[in-house]
Amino acid sequence: MEIKSIAIELIVGYFALLILTKILGKTQITQISAFDFISALILGELVGNSLYDEKITVIPILAAITIWGSLIFFTEYITQKSRRFRHILEGTPSLIINKGRISYEELKKNHLDLNQLQHLLRAKDIFSVRECEYALLESNGTLSVIRKPLYDMVQRQDLQLPFKSATLPLSLIVDGEIVYDNLTLAEREEAWLLDEIKKQGFQSSKDVLYAEWEDGKTILVQGYE
Numbered sequence: 001m002e003i004k005s006i007a008i009e010l011i012v013g014y015f016a017l018l019i020l021t022k023i024l025g026k027t028q029i030t031q032i033s034a035f036d037f038i039s040a041l042i043l044g045e046l047v048g049n050s051l052y053d054e055k056i057t058v059i060p061i062l063a064a065i066t067i068w069g070s071l072i073f074f075t076e077y078i079t080q081k082s083r084r085f086r087h088i089l090e091g092t093p094s095l096i097i098n099k100g101r102i103s104y105e106e107l108k109k110n111h112l113d114l115n116q117l118q119h120l121l122r123a124k125d126i127f128s129v130r131e132c133e134y135a136l137l138e139s140n141g142t143l144s145v146i147r148k149p150l151y152d153m154v155q156r157q158d159l160q161l162p163f164k165s166a167t168l169p170l171s172l173i174v175d176g177e178i179v180y181d182n183l184t185l186a187e188r189e190e191a192w193l194l195d196e197i198k199k200q201g202f203q204s205s206k207d208v209l210y211a212e213w214e215d216g217k218t219i220l221v222q223g224y225e
Contacts, residue, residue, distance in 0.1 A: 097135035100130070100148065131147055132148065171212055176205055176208060176209070178190065200221045208221055209222050
């Protein structure tokens, strides 16, 4: 098979899948369910298998991707409208730990063993089952937990400490390039940013590996050395 033909099919398939993923939304790449996993595999196979089949040209590839993408889009639309259909395709959360007790039936139903459960709990910084009051196994395989009151983390309001407004750290310079979108979010000007990095000994944004800004704090600037 000619390299030129392979290159064309790869380029077309790449952009077709990229556009399709944008249309279908972020569920294809994050918090993936069983249905999303299957659809992602099929989309990859449609392009992958066609690369080494000389009888298949670009048009059949695009047609296959379009048809499959339309099926996924239609299915996603139905799941948004029908709660019952959504449960069939996406599944429902399972109560693995209820009032501090492990539900063996739910473990068996979800093909989850105790070692896997312990691993999921440790990912939530829970190293003993006795610390957990409730644990929900979500449809995407992650675990949501509620600790027992005795082991719950202390909140600021529990200590009656004054509240502070939440702030979002923003990357203003990454690999020597100014991130203008974040600069706008920070309500700062480029001149201000350049002045700030000069205060820390950097002559240009090109000399900065990373710069981070957070409201109420001194800007963090790090060079390449």
